[in-house]
Amino acid sequence: MVGTELLDLGPQARVLAGLVVAVPDARLADRTPCPAYTVGDLLGHLAGLCIAFRDAARKDLGATTDTAPGPVAPVLSSGWREELPGVLDELAGAWRDPVAWTGTTRAGGVDLPGAVAGVVAVDELVVHGWDLARATGQVYAPDPDALRASYAFLSEAAAEGDRGGGIFGPVVPVPEDASLLDRVVGLSGRDPLWTPSAR
Numbered sequence: 001m002v003g004t005e006l007l008d009l010g011p012q013a014r015v016l017a018g019l020v021v022a023v024p025d026a027r028l029a030d031r032t033p034c035p036a037y038t039v040g041d042l043l044g045h046l047a048g049l050c051i052a053f054r055d056a057a058r059k060d061l062g063a064t065t066d067t068a069p070g071p072v073a074p075v076l077s078s079g080w081r082e083e084l085p086g087v088l089d090e091l092a093g094a095w096r097d098p099v100a101w102t103g104t105t106r107a108g109g110v111d112l113p114g115a116v117a118g119v120v121a122v123d124e125l126v127v128h129g130w131d132l133a134r135a136t137g138q139v140y141a142p143d144p145d146a147l148r149a150s151y152a153f154l155s156e157a158a159a160e161g162d163r164g165g166g167i168f169g170p171v172v173p174v175p176e177d178a179s180l181l182d183r184v185v186g187l188s189g190r191d192p193l194w195t196p197s198a199r
Contacts, residue, residue: 006098006101007095007119007146007149008092008096008145009091009118009121009122010089010096011145011146012125012126012143012146013088013089013092013125014088014092015140015141015142016125016128016129016132017085017088017089019129019132019133019136019138020043020046020080020084020088020132021085023039023081024136028040028043030136031135032131032134032135033130033131033134033191033194034131036073039135039136040073041073041076042131042132043076043084044073044074044075044076045073046084046128046132047074047077047080047084047087048074049121050084050088050090050091052064052107053091053094053095053107053120053121053124054087054090054091054094056105056106056121057091057094057095057100057105057114057117057121058094058100061106065106065107066106066109067108067109068109068110069108088125095118095121100118101115101118102115119149119152122146122149122153123149123150123153123188125146126142126149126150126184127150127184127185127188129142130142130184131190134194137196147180147181147184148180151180151183151187154168154184154187168188168189169189170189172185172189172191172192173186174186178192
């Protein structure tokens with residue numbers, strides 16, 4: 001995790017917000033690379049995790065940080081198109097405070113160092129950005145710093161055999177000359193060649 005402290009989540013949050021506002025309502029029931037989630041489910045999950053990691057950064061521990069992700073996706077609010085970019089901005093703002101990266105905090109019901117929580121938040125934004133872009137046919141260009149941090153985090157987890165307690169699927173091998181984004185996607189347990197029509 002060295003070198004990831006105080007990483008600005010803002011650029012990647014803005015990339016993801018741009019993807020969110022471009023999702024047509026007609027795509028909300030479409031499949032995503034997350035087998036259990038439709039596009040609408042994924043947006044609901046993103047809203048919940050942004051709030052959880054925002055509050056984790058603020059050390060504002062309670063219901064939003066104590067609840068582990070369940071098998072049922074959060075209900076997507078009717079105002080998601082305006083609300084989700086707002087919480088993405090709040091998430092990035094919370095992690096700009098150096099104190100967020102220190103001490104211990106909690107997210108998903110798990111206590112962890114602040115620096116680790118920050119990197120997990122970055123990884124969530126990068127990987128779920130790919131999920132959303134791929135599911136909705138959008139071009140995806142993640143923030144380079146966030147992408148490198150996600151790769152370092154996932155590589156370390158893979159090397160240690162720590163797959164996040166089942167959060168990630170098995171690593172999907174990619175060609176040696178694969179892009180950094182494809183490497184991140186493969187390390188996250190996703191197939192970089194996934195398309196909505198794939199079975």
